[in-house]
Amino acid sequence: MKSNNDNERTIQSIQKEISDFVSKRDWKRHHNPVNLSEAIIVEAGELLQLFLFKSHGSVEKEAKTESHLRERIEEELADILIYSLELADHLDMDVSEIISKKLNKNSKKHPAVI
Numbered sequence: 001m002k003s004n005n006d007n008e009r010t011i012q013s014i015q016k017e018i019s020d021f022v023s024k025r026d027w028k029r030h031h032n033p034v035n036l037s038e039a040i041i042v043e044a045g046e047l048l049q050l051f052l053f054k055s056h057g058s059v060e061k062e063a064k065t066e067s068h069l070r071e072r073i074e075e076e077l078a079d080i081l082i083y084s085l086e087l088a089d090h091l092d093m094d095v096s097e098i099i100s101k102k103l104n105k106n107s108k109k110h111p112a113v114i
């Protein structure tokens, strides 16, 4: 069951939480755009590894019903999102704006069919 936190937190408050976490560990000196981009790819690989050799037909059901798999997917997806939000923050990019701009661009490239 999906919790309701997404309705209560802002992207900015999440980015602040990430920034505080990173600062308290003195990791900011390692977190430049290149390293953050590399980290996103590494974490995306870890996410993909969870699906390795699984049937495409059953993987969605497994991801929704098998608690251990679901927890691992959540962890890797969180890693990707954390690094992505940190990269956007690092480059002074507004996450809502860049997502809307990209969806708008995609809608022109791929017009709605329904």
Ligand SMILES: [Mg+2]
Pocket: 043, 046, 075, 076, 079
């Ligand atoms: Mg990971």
